[in-house]
Amino acid sequence: MSATSEDRRRAESLRERILYHNHRYYVLDDPEVPDAEYDRLVRELKQLESEHPDLVTPDSPTQRVGAAPRPEFREVRHAIPMISLDNAMSDEELVDFHRRVLSGLPGSDDPLYVAEPKLDGLAISLRYEGGVLVLAATRGDGTRGEDVTHTARTIPSIPLSLIGEDRPEVLEVRGEVYMTRAGFERLNAEILQRGERPFANPRNAAAGSLRQLDPRVTARRPLRFCCYGWGELSVSPEATQQAMLQRLAAWGIPISRELKVVTGLDGCRDYFEGLGRRRESLDFEIDGVVFKLDRLADQVRLGATSHHPRWAIARKFPAQxxxxxxxxxxxxxxxxxxxxxxxxxxxxxxxxxxxxxxxxxxxxxxxxxxxxxxxxxxxxxxxxxxxxxxxxxxxxxxxxxxxVMLPSHCPVCGSDVIRPEGEAVARCTGGLFCPAQRKESLKHFASRKAMDIDGLGDKLIEQLVDLDWIHEPADLYGLTRERLVHLERMGEKSAANLVAALERSKETSFARFIHALGIREVGETTARALAERFDGIEPLMRARVEDFVQTRGVKGVGVETANALHAFLAEHPDLELSGDLTEWLAGLGIRGLTRARAEALAERFGDLDALRAAELEDLYLNSRRLVEGVGPVVAAHIAGFFAQDHNREAIGRLLAAGVRWDSGSETRDQAPAQPLEGKTIVITGSLSQPRDAIKSRLQQLGAKVTSSVSRQTDYLLAGEDAGSKLDKARGLGVEILDETALSALIDRLSQTNPGVTS
Structure with missing residues (x-):
């Protein structure tokens, strides 16, 4: 059937769109649409050309791979074209592929296939002559690629020379340059720290890193190479794909650790499903599985079309x-x-x-x-x-x-939404009142280190909330034995024990009560410090940020600039002001004293005499903690919590329900000092235990565990693959520990103070 004019217009439009996206993907390394959208366009064009062969043109995207090389790289022509693989997007298409293989290999019921992950990176060719790497080229359009030898040589997993006495005179290796997930995350973190635009995904990062004019940039990128095949070869290959890949590995070429020989269609399906289940646990991105006939003789018998081999297929995972x-x-x-x-x-x-x-x-x-x-x-x-x-x-x-605008009030309870300076997450301040936080706040309130209500476990709290019996902590004290006994798995004795435990919990300490309120970042240690600083709940509820932290100095001015200015003024007591104070300060040539900082200092002090009289601490922004463990961020959390009417009213109802404490209970309630009390620790990198478990242990030992490194950080616990936090800690002079050094530190501090518990 001949194509209509509408068919021709549609085919031309598809070609233009596919060629445009080819250029974005293969040349600019900046795709505009996801792979699934691109695949749909190609499949539609293939279908159209299949129905109307007269629409096929020599320059159609279905007749070639990729796009032309970038002009700033030398062009390389591949001696053997690097054709692409056909895709199977469904099990039905995999079945069709297997059926075509069987029809092309009469008498073969269950052929062997080599299965391996389809890495999501950039395909390249490596040419070795006399065992030495002489050329690396991208796939490009399959016939012509780009010379990237200067950058490929910087990738550690690409051998500069082959090993083994039987290495061939000429060997062309084909494989994928990619980036691990961990390496990608580290790279993007570094890019963000520089204020630059991060890469969208590891594939873009790998491609962009390899296509650098300056190999020093590539050398700093965590690139890897994995071989999946070969091209020109001066010796006879092995009899099978698997054996030949193993021979390449013997010459020092890295191949996939997931490589496996499977039998027939069922073997392919099992491998595909098994790898799919493990996909997210792999430390590299894959978008499918490649299946190739194992016997090279069978590959030769089946041959290839102009753009893909008939003996191999890529079974793609569903689009992510x-x-x-x-x-x-x-x-x-x-x-x-x-x-x-x-x-x-x-x-x-x-x-x-x-x-x-x-x-x-x-x-x-x-x-x-x-x-x-x-x-x-x-x-x-x-x-x-x-x-x-x-x-x-x-x-x-x-x-x-x-x-998009951040709401000023909680969409659930209407309490204020605050976002402390330096934190990415905004939070609702209605902790005791907000229905969205109800279950968690009640679980914390009843926990052993808070109000210690024996028998009130998580499942029971969830049941009480789901039944709409309790909405806030004070409602717990209205529960009766007669009502509780009707709950599932709650007998007379259990109900009576819970009511008795609730009654006992009313007699508590001020520190426990503060901790039970669930104020963000107010743990046991901080709660004790607050209980010692404030005479009761009323003074604490009236406190503002300035009651916890005394801030001095000028915002934007750092300690080094302040030191330099303070020293300069002391060394030149007779120097007089000439003209505007801002311009005068900016013209002193003091390192770090920019015009913006000079303007801030002039606005704060007004004249030179006041500036001379200022103490060093008045010049740079700094703060003094009036309560141990309470810095600007925690102070904002505390003040924000008590600023909400809902929370103050909920506290009032707790007191009305009979919750009480006396001044003498604080001393009895205090736990022994811990070995890491007062120490701030940041955790980074891969460690021997889950990070949450290590964090919990450190907190039990008295430490404050934070997520970012600052001048207030005492120690950085660094495991393998520690990234930007390690660099920042070194820059700030923070002591860096591994797990062995941390254990030694805890033992040393415990011995120094026999009263501590470790």
Missing amino acids: EEMTRVEAVEFQVGRTGAVTPVARLQPVQVGGVTVSNATLHNMDEVVRKDVRIGDTVVVRRAGDVIPEVVRVVAERRPADARQ
Whole structure:
């Protein structure tokens, strides 16, 4: 059937769009659409050309691979074309491939296939002559690629020379340059610290790193290479794909550790499903599995088309990324009060699941990705991970796209939403009142180190909340034996014991009561410090940030600049002001004293005499803690909590229910000093135990565990692959410990103070 004019227009439009996206993907390393969208365009064009062969043109994207090389790299022509693999997007298409193999190999019932992960990176060719690497080239359009020898040589996993006495005179190795997930995260963290735009995914990062004009840039990137095949070869290959890959490995070429020979269609299916289950646990991105006939003689018999071999196929996983539209952004309140932006999406299929919501994590991410209501976005879903918005397709932004604004009040309870300076997460301050936080706040209130209500476990609290019997802590003290006895698995004795435990818990200590309120970052140690500092709950509720932290100095001025200015003024007591104070200060040439800082100092002091009279601590921004363990961030949490009428009213109802303490109970309640009490520790890198377990142990030993390194950090506990935090700690002079050194420190501190418990 001949093509209509509409068919011709559609085919031409598809070619133009595919060629455009080829250029974005293969040449610029900056794809505009996810792989699933690109695959749909190619499949539609293939279908159209299959139905109407007269539409096929020599320059159609279906007749070649990729795009032309970038002009700043020398062009390389591949002696043997690097053709691409055909894709199987479903099990039915894998079955069709297997059937075609069987029809091309009469008498073969269950052929052997070599299976390996399809790495999501950049395909390259490595040419060795006399055992020495002489050329590295990208695949490009399959016939012509780009010379990247200068950057490929910097990748540690690419051998500069082959090993073994039987190495061939000429060997062309083909494989993938990729980046591990851990390496990608470290690289993006470093890029963000420099204020630059991060890479969208490990594939882009690998491609962008390899295509650098300066090999020193590539050398700093965590790239790896994995071989999956070969091209020109001056010796006879082995009889099978598996044996030949093992021979390449013997010459020092890295191959996949997941490589496996499987039998027939069932073997392919089992490997695909098994690797799919482990996909998210791998430390590298894959988008499918490649199956190749194992016997090279069979590969030769089946041959290839102009753009893909008939003896191999890539079975693709369901698309993890898709494009859709942001219809609205709402804010959810989590069990700890975190206020999280959630994108409401035009429903789209991602990885076989309909996705209509995706997390935006926090407002920092919203701003960094510049997500707006009405935008077209790329959404990613990996395994059971909550779908997330990866990036905005800026070219499709409508004129009426609206910016996302953080709400000032909790969408659930109406309490203030605060976002302390330096923190990414905004939080609802209605901890004792907010329904979204109800179960967690009640569990914390009843816990052993808080009000210590024996018998009131998590499941019982969830049951009481689900029955709508309790809404806040004071409601617990209204529970009666007669009512409790009707609960599931609650007999007369259990009900009576719980009522008695509730009555006992009313007699507590002020420190325990403060801890039980669940104020963010106010643990046992800080609660004791607050109990010692304030005479009772009323003075504590009236306290403001300045009652916890005394701030001095000028914002924006650091200690080094302040020291230099203070010393200069002391060394030149007779120097007089000439003209405007801002301009005079900026013209002194003191290192770090920019015009903006000079302006801030002039605004704060007004004249030179006042500036001379100032103490050093008045010049740079600094703070003094009036309560041990309470810095500016914790002070903001405390003041924000007690500023809410809901929380003060909930406390009033607890006191009315009979909760009480006396001044003498504080001394009895205090636990012995801990070996790490007063120490601030940051954890980074891979350690011998889960991070949460280590954090919990450190907190039990009295330490404050924070997520970011600062001048207040005492120690950095660093495991393997410690990234930017390690560099920052070194720059600030923070003591760095491994797990062995930490244990030695705890033992030493415990021996220094026999009263501590470790």
